[in-house]
Amino acid sequence: MTAPTTTAPPAATGGVAGPPSRLWVTPVIVLVGLGLVFGYLATQTLDSVERRTINVETITTRLGEHLYLTALSTVVVIVLAIPLGIALSRPALRRVQPAVLAISGFLQALPPFGVIILIAFTPLGLGATTAIVALVLASFLPVVTNTVVGLRQVDRAMIEAARGVGMSAAQTLRQVELPLAVPVMVAGVRVALVLNVGTATLATYIGAGGLGTIIDGSLRLGRPTAVLVAASLVAALALIIDWLAGVAEHLVGRRGG
Amino acid sequence: MSDGSRPMIALEAISKTYPGQSAPAVRELDLHVPAGAIVMMVGPSGCGKTTTLKMMNRLIEPTSGRILLDGEDVTAVGGDELRRRIGYVIQQVGLFPHFTVADNVAVVPRVLGWDRKRITARVDELLHLVGLEPGQFRDRYPRQLSGGQQQRVGVARGLAADPAVMLMDEPFGAIDPITRDRLQDEFLEIQRQVAKTICFVTHDLTEAVKLGDRIAVFGPGGVVEQYDTPEQVLTHPANDFVAEFVGSGAAVRRLSLLQLNRLELDEVTVDGVGATNGHPTYRADADGRAVAWAHLPGTGAGDLPPLVTVPLTGTVYDAVDVMLEARAPLVAVVDDEDRPKGALRWEALVRELPTKGRP
């Protein structure tokens, strides 16, 4: 089942996953893109307002905050969502799978923006913790879905063969099912990562910082140049993280193959 | 066989070299296919037989050489127009899964602009021909059919616009042996009715011998090693390659490839009807079925062997089996109703087996 299913295509929400042979493409795109943006920046004379945001110190701080939000939420999602996905693919829970997948697709329509603000109304209040909880909620279901789909597309014959030679259910999962499901699962994680980088820009609205702070502030002050710089940094960050995941997958795959 | 007349398909010095490969897949190949004949293209995989077949309807464009269809040079005419005039059947069938059986069969007639009535009549006629009751199968979808039924529809689709030529690329290759055998029999029956010129790729020598009027044995490098009747290929392989492909040294294997109805059998006569003329004579029951030998040339009345029979559709191998089993020096070859059509004697086996053309 290499073709996408008609119900829930695994990496449907994004992901710049390409064949491993094209691993050089993303860095080139990022470098060219950033080159264009900063080349454009060099032709502009910045006013005092812009200089206050477009400087090394501010950008590094915001970038750091952005990375913190993204990285932490991703780790939490991976730790929680992958085991849940595995559990859902076990015989005992397999019956609820279709329902989970359908709901997971449906909840994609839930605006992350609204979710972030709603969580700010809980006792968590404003701040980075709230932002991380919101980011986890936003990317949780795509990772579960991809784990389930990845395990589901493993050839039944392989599993039966593994059981046939006397492997236990746990051994079959560890040595047969998971390795074969990894590509699709990694695709899910990459989607979650990319989405998280973008969604994390909204964290500024609940005082959690990040590159969104530069975007929002410059939008309010009508400084599109600063918006462009921050936005291209977010996009570059997303692409690079996705690329790193791709490289990791490639290395793991090569070791396995 | 119309060897003297103009061939329906003629390949003249046709070559194909795929881009990026130095050795040609098909090299300077000449092949004449007589009208109304079934030519079987056999050979090991990678010998260019499928490439050759696909050059006949220009699914693969030849690198050099000419293709003549009924005397017309079609090397440069529009490929799609050419292909609409040639039936095409492939191993994987390739029925359109979203079309009904009738729509699948009707594709080419529709593209050719036949009127509705004519198409409906043609579809029903063809479904009948391939043994699918139109009322039952017309509106089914391909996934509701078995593999054998799908290929029947595939054959009907290939015949739809009544092309003079059919190209078939291992059409029965993916079908289970029992169904394949039945489809082969039906295929011969259909050919008796439609008399198309057919090129048929197979890797199965048994199939080639069973179906072919002629066999083209392809060798490595895309050349034809031998192009002759099945009997000649089996009994007189042109060279070592063909001999090895047929199974050199395994003379017995040839026996199982040769059907009795392709042999010149000894005449037999019924006891009590006119003179025996030195032919074996048998006693028959009221229905004309052979019961026992009455007289055999050179055998005393007390030494008559038991009368054993083998069907005309059997192979020489079957006849040998029956004779050995019964310790009989000859076997009566009988038709569907058990009436003897001739006899095969043991001594004849060790001489050259006399064969005749297709019945």
Next chain:
Amino acid sequence: MGFTEYVSSNFSSLVFYGQQHFLLVLYSVAAATAIALAAGVLLHTSSVSPPSWSRPVRAGSRETLLLVSSAALTIPSLALFGLLQPALGIGIAPSLVALTIYGVYPVLRNTVAGLSSVDPAVLEAARGMGLGPAWRMVRVQLPLAWPVIVSGIRVATLILIGIAVVAASVSGPGLGQPLFTGLARLGAVNSFNQVLSGTLGCLVVAAIYEIAFFAIQRLTTPRGIRV
């Protein structure tokens, strides 16, 4: 004021925002689908594109387009809406353009995957019968790829419903309006209800689309390939 009370007293304006949201997504998805389908069909190998576009050229442009459209998804929505403002002003225009940009990738990806998942034997048979590239595309490849394409359109729709709230940042229409109002008045009376109604409203819009897609899938999937 409780949430139910808030919804019932503001029902007509919420319905209005919901309608706007629905239509905004509808138009953007339609535009994204038109772009993705046209590109996917034109760039498909053995499709209707001019023969001078060699196979590697088509495959290359297809890959590039997929890469660019997926990279577009990494642009933060807030920034994209804002960046389009100087060129397109505020309101509907930048909202439509931004959402269309986000919608192309899922549809394109599934169009490419759907078209190339058509059984090669079916296409070879079609070619062998003398059926031209346009006939094959219209009568065979598109119908067979259609269920996969529709599921791509569905995914694009669901994503756009969520992103479309950000349109309100450039005074665009839809459920982002109550959401942004609530955000601006954070802590004030009803600010929570406003944010909640905007967020849950998206799910209502999504539910309507899901029903529509269910019907579309059933009605437009050719009978022979229905599971």
